Amino acid sequence: MRHQTVLFRGKLLPVIVWVLGVLVLWEAVSWLLLDVIKTPLAQSKLPYVHKVAATLWEYGDTLLKEGGVTFSNAAIGFLLGGFTGALLAILMSLSKWLEQLAFPYAVASQMIPILGLAPIIYGIVRDEQISRILISGYITFFPVALNMLRGLRSVTSSSLELMYAYAAKPWAVYWKLRFPASIPGLFSGLKIAAPLAVTGAILVELMGARRGIGVIMLRNLYYGPSHTYMFWSTVIAGAVMGIASYLLMSLLERLVAPWQPEFRPKGGGQ
Amino acid sequence: MLEATSVPEIKLEGVEMKYQTAAAEVLALHQISIDIARGEFVSLLGPSGCGKTTLLRLMADLIQPTGGEVKVAGKSAKEARLAQKYGIVFQSPVLYEWRKVKHNITLPLELMGMKKAQREEKAMRLLELVGLRGFEDKYPWQLSGGMQQRVAIARALSMEPEILLMDEPFSALDEFTRERLNEELLSIWSEVGNTVVFVTHSIPESIFLSDRVFVLSPHPGRLSAVVDIPLPRPRTPDMRNTPEFFELIARIRGSFEGV
Numbered sequence: 177m178r179h180q181t182v183l184f185r186g187k188l189l190p191v192i193v194w195v196l197g198v199l200v201l202w203e204a205v206s207w208l209l210l211d212v213i214k215t216p217l218a219q220s221k222l223p224y225v226h227k228v229a230a231t232l233w234e235y236g237d238t239l240l241k242e243g244g245v246t247f248s249n250a251a252i253g254f255l256l257g258g259f260t261g262a263l264l265a266i267l268m269s270l271s272k273w274l275e276q277l278a279f280p281y282a283v284a285s286q287m288i289p290i291l292g293l294a295p296i297i298y299g300i301v302r303d304e305q306i307s308r309i310l311i312s313g314y315i316t317f318f319p320v321a322l323n324m325l326r327g328l329r330s331v332t333s334s335s336l337e338l339m340y341a342y343a344a345k346p347w348a349v350y351w352k353l354r355f356p357a358s359i360p361g362l363f364s365g366l367k368i369a370a371p372l373a374v375t376g377a378i379l380v381e382l383m384g385a386r387r388g389i390g391v392i393m394l395r396n397l398y399y400g401p402s403h404t405y406m407f408w409s410t411v412i413a414g415a416v417m418g419i420a421s422y423l424l425m426s427l428l429e430r431l432v433a434p435w436q437p438e439f440r441p442k443g444g445g446q
Numbered sequence: 447m448l449e450a451t452s453v454p455e456i457k458l459e460g461v462e463m464k465y466q467t468a469a470a471e472v473l474a475l476h477q478i479s480i481d482i483a484r485g486e487f488v489s490l491l492g493p494s495g496c497g498k499t500t501l502l503r504l505m506a507d508l509i510q511p512t513g514g515e516v517k518v519a520g521k522s523a524k525e526a527r528l529a530q531k532y533g534i535v536f537q538s539p540v541l542y543e544w545r546k547v548k549h550n551i552t553l554p555l556e557l558m559g560m561k562k563a564q565r566e567e568k569a570m571r572l573l574e575l576v577g578l579r580g581f582e583d584k585y586p587w588q589l590s591g592g593m594q595q596r597v598a599i600a601r602a603l604s605m606e607p608e609i610l611l612m613d614e615p616f617s618a619l620d621e622f623t624r625e626r627l628n629e630e631l632l633s634i635w636s637e638v639g640n641t642v643v644f645v646t647h648s649i650p651e652s653i654f655l656s657d658r659v660f661v662l663s664p665h666p667g668r669l670s671a672v673v674d675i676p677l678p679r680p681r682t683p684d685m686r687n688t689p690e691f692f693e694l695i696a697r698i699r700g701s702f703e704g705v
Contacts, residue, residue, distance in 0.1 A: 334540045337508055341534045342554045342605075343527055352553065356544045435544045435585050 199225055220404050231405040232412065239389065239413045246388040247417050249305055250377035253312025254421075257373065258366055260313065261320030268321070269328040269354065286318050294380045304385035311380050312373035319372075320365035327361025328354050360436055363429040370425050371418035378414055389413055453520055454481040455609065455641045456505060462513030463500055463667075473666035474500050478514070480660060480669065484608075487635060487642045489652035489659045491698065497667025498645045499613055505643060506532055506611050518609065526609070530558060533602030533640075535612040539594040541586040547597055548573065548582035554605045572600040575634055592623040599631070603638060610635075610642045617647070625683070628654055632681055653694045654681060663703040671701035 203225050210218040219227075232239065264282070268275035290311065298307045331353055339349045381390025393410040396403040430439060463475035475497045482488050490498040503509045504516055507523035518526035526532065533554075541550045551572055552565040560568075573579050576596040578589075586594055595615055602610055616624040628651060635642060646652050652659045653675055661671040675694060677685055685691055 332540070334536050334538065335542065338534065338536075338540050339557075340508065341506055341527065341532055342557050343530050344557045348557055352556070353542070356542065359544070433544065435587070437587070440587060 217401055220401050223404050223408050227405050228408045228412065231409045235406065235409060238392070239409060242387060242392055243389045243413050243417055246308070246377050246381065246390065246414075247374065247421075249308035249388075250312045250373045250417075250421070253309040253314075253377065254316050254370060254373040256309065257313030257316025257369065258320050261317035261365065261369075262324050262362060264317065264321040265324035265328060265358070266350075268325050275325075282318055282321060285314070290315065290376060290379055294376075295383050298380065298383050304380065304387065307383075308377040308380045308385075308388070311376040315372045315376040316366075316369040319368040320362065323361040323365030323368070324358050325361075327358030330361065331357045359433045360429075363425065363433065367422055367425045367429070370421035374414070374418045374421055389417070454517075455484040455486070455519055456480070456482040456643070457517040458501075458505075458514065459517070460514035461501075461504060461511045461516060463497065463504065463509075464512045475504075475511075476666040476668045478667075478669050482641060482643065484519075484641055485639055487644065487655060487657050489644045489646055489656040490662060491646055491649065491652040491659050492662035492667075493647060493664060493702070495667070496662040496664040498647075498662050500667065501662070502611055502613050502643060502645050505609075506534055530554070530605060531608045533605065533607030533610045535595075535598050535602045535610070535615045537614045537617055539586070539591075539598040541594055541597055541601075543586050545586075546582065547578065547584050547586065547589070550586065550597055551601045551604050553601060558605055568604060569600075572604055575603070575637070576600045577630065592619050592627060595619065595627065596630070599634070603634070606638070606640075608640055610638075610640050612642065612644045614645050614647065616651070624648075624651070625686075629681075629683060631655065632679075636680060649695050649698050650686060650691075653677070653691060653698070654686060659698060661698060661701045668703075670703045671698070673698055673701065 202222065206218070206222040206224050209215045209222055210224075215221065264278065268278055293314070294307065294311055297310050298304070301307055301310070335353060335357075336349070339353055344352070378388070378390040378393070381388035382394050385391055389410055393407065393414070396407040396410060429436075458478050458480040461475060461478040462473075465472045465474055478501065490501055492498045500509070504511050505518070505523060507516075507527040510523075516523040518531065521529075541547075542553070545553070548566065548569040551569040552560075555565045555568060570579075570582065573582055576599055578593060578596055578600070581589065581593065586597070589597065595618075599615070602612075616627050619627065632655060642655075644652070644655055656675050659673045659675060660669060661673060662668065663670040673694070677690065677694075
């Protein structure tokens with residue numbers, strides 16, 4: 177127990193110091209801009225932390241509600257995109273021919289700027305929810321497909337020979353060897369994609385949606401300096417959603433694939 | 447120890463293995479003919495490049511010969527593999543890192559379609575046999591190299607294979623661990639009683655373990671001698687220090703050609 181608290185403190189203390197340091201520095205710089213240098217629009221450039229915090233607190237309900245709309249749509253798109261990406265990776269690993277056919281399209285799809293694609297999709301489907309889901313999925317599938325494909329291909333020739341020596345059926349080679357071996361790759365893809373899916377959903381909202389964190393963000397940006405604190409609050413809320421999505425994937429990875437080298441205690445086992 | 451019975455368990459006849467490289471054709475194995483009896487423990491001994499591992503891989507049907515034939519109990523090596531007659535242990539343990547120790551051992555049983563309760567019970571008995579009881583729920587990385595190799599042996603034994611093929615299984619281990627595992631392997635084999643083909647480049651190891659040692663020489667890989675090991679069974683560690691043992695070492699050393 178004692179040992180645990182020491183470890184806990186040893187890990188947590190630097191984080192607390194670091195965060196507090198940044199906040200103090202932030203507060204100091206905004207004071208410097210506003211009261212010492214007297215820059216025009218000082219609070220738009222870097223508002224007081226305590227005022228932003230107060231706004232976050234005051235409008236917490238709204239932010240949570242609108243953030244929830246954004247996050248849930250992003251999550252659905254993320255799941256769909258993740259599923260599509262994983263399926264594509266499996267298909268590409270099954271056939272070199274299919275990989276050669278599909279891969280250039282997958283790469284090309286990532287060349288299209290999302291900023292341009294979002295209004296196109298919105299124009300076609302005319303539904304903000306579906307647009308958010310589609311864009312989030314679109315962003316997700318590529319990193320997932322790419323990383324999972326690498327994972328599926330990462331199996332060593334000797335572990336394949338082992339399967340061969342035991343006369344394993346092709347599906348068994350997939351189910352018992354290639355698929356488990358690809359899980360770390362799948363999660364690196366998911367961890368890259370999760371925050372991007374949130375950003376993508378917010379981007380769609382900037383194109384003229386009625387709900388979502390992006391809508392309040394845009395509205396408060398239009399209203400100008402008087403709404404600076406609210407604008408910053410929405411930016412922070414967006415960032416928090418991105419970080420949360422990443423942490424969620426990390427947690428899931430620990431539960432699903434706890435055997436990976438990075439989860440092993442330092443200094444080896446036994 | 448065991449006399450060759452009517453149908454040999456493994457029969458190699460005029461086996462030849464050629465590789466085509468960019469520069470030239472390489473003859474890896476030249477005219478190898480070997481009979482191995484059921485229940486016999488044999489070693490394939492030789493320096494690197496003599497084709498001993500290639501020979502083992504031919505028996506396992508991991509590769510196919512360019513000439514001659516490999517027969518296992520009268521059938522082709524492929525039929526034997528598909529009938530799951532082989533247990534195989536590689537130079538490295540090749541454990542699946544996402545599986546706990548016991549589930550690495552049950553892998554071949556899963557492929558055979560054995561029921562879960564039976565599999566797990568069997569894994570526990572095998573863990574007992576290789577002296578790893580209590581480690582069933584560990585992951586491979588939590589075990590030392592020697593322990594991992596013992597898990598690999600338990601896995602190879604899990605489906606009670608008629609033939610156990612071992613490709614330098616202890617070469618990555620230190621001398622002490624290796625000798626201890628040699629003794630353990632023999633005691634396991636005396637219980638299981640299957641045919642073992644053991645690839646090694648260590649002369650003492652091949653003598654200590656085997657009924658017969660096939661001495662292979664390189665360039666091209668060929669069989670240069672077959673040495674009977676008349677040491678009684680069960681073999682004990684102190685046999686390694688007897689005059690007969692040293693005499694066998696000298697005899698085998700003298701039988702290499704062109705090394």
